[in-house]
Amino acid sequence: MTIISGVDRRRVWADEQKRALVAAACEPGASVAEIARRADLRPSQLYRWRRDLAEPVSPGFAAVTVSAEPEPVAGCAVVLELGGAVLRIAANAPPALVAAVVRSLRR
Known part of the structure; x- marks a missing residue:
């Protein structure tokens, strides 16, 4: 023992x-x-x-602002503004790439 x-x-x-x-x-x-x-x-x-x-992250929807006069951006399907960063996503962008970039911007 x-x-x-x-x-x-x-x-x-x-x-x-x-x-x-x-x-x-x-x-x-x-x-x-x-x-x-x-x-x-x-x-x-x-x-x-x-x-x-870490602060808890509640699942939900992100706030979306639609402007009356959108800026013309050639070749972009979606424009995201996250924390001061602007992300322009092309219509033919691979979904996996878009998801990875958005995840990296959240950090």
């Missing part, structure tokens, strides 16, 4: 500590593995905290 004694390995992290570690891991050029190692965590824990601390 093996008896394990000593300090319990489970730690309780304050939300401020979690946010600080997640923010450090999200910095450009940061290594999640390095930050996790310095904090004595597994990288998967940081990813879990990032997911848990």
Whole structure:
């Protein structure tokens, strides 16, 4: 029989500590593995905290504005404005490409 004694390995992290570690891991050029190692965590824990601390995204429809005088754009079927970015989608654009570009703009 093996008896394990000593300090319990489970730690309780304050939300401020979690946010600080997640923010450090999200910095450009940061290594999640390095930050996790310095904090004595597994990288998967940081990813879990990032997911848990993210603002919930409610499914639904996006707001659409239709202007009375649309700008003529040759060869475009749809023009999207997302967060200051303008995306012009050609009528013959592959749906997978359009979906990938829109997902990248949401981040």
